[in-house]
Amino acid sequence: MELFLSQVTNGPILLLAVAALNLILLLIIVIQYVRIGRIRKSMNRLLTGTSGANLEEGMHRILDQLDDVKKMQRDQQFHINRLTQRVASQCSNVAVVRYNAFGEMGSDFSFSIAIVDDAKNGVVITSIFGREDSRVYAKPLTAGVSTYPLSEEEQAAIRKAIGSQIGA
Structure with missing residues (x-):
């Protein structure tokens, strides 16, 4: 390698170019680190709610509420059907x-x-x-x-x- 560097007449320029390339790569690494930090922060907020419940617990709670709504809808449909039968039997x-x-x-x-x-x-x-x-x-x-x-x-x-x- 020393032999190669001794033959190159523009050694200081090449060294400066490698240093500049290293600086650019370091800057890209810092930018990516900041982006990853933001994504990590966003994921932590998503997976851990304000009350300390995580996303999975929140989804289970929502599914339980959905089951309750479906049961209420079935009950209401049953009452509607009964009322429809009663109205049909009225002499109107x-x-x-x-x-x-x-x-x-x-x-x-x-x-x-x-x-x-x-x-x-x-x-x-x-x-x-x-x-x-x-x-x-x-x-x-x-x-x-x-x-x-x-x-x-x-x-x-x-x-x-x-x-x-x-x-x-």
Whole structure:
């Protein structure tokens, strides 16, 4: 090596270049050390929370909370299904048909009102208004059909009530 250095006429320049290269490498090492320190600090903050819990414990806590939320959602869905069944069994479909029962009377004082649930069970109530008296009839409905004979007006009221549940 000494033989090589003695033959090189620019020895001081080469030595200066090697020294400069060493300085640049030292500077790169210092910069990388600072970056690694920042990453290490960030990882320590991530893995150790403010309350001293690490990331794994935090994830377990979040998963436990997620399980609780899923259980609450299942319970709420069960209650919604029960309420949906109760609402479907309520007689909420109502229709009224007014008519003139007797041709000589001047107004539509007679009426038939149908009150049915979503299964078409319920009742049809008819009031026939006459000059001398009025009569009221109630006929039960099962699946939209009654065991008693139904007038055209009563059937029309039932059709209207059953038709109103389609738009609901």
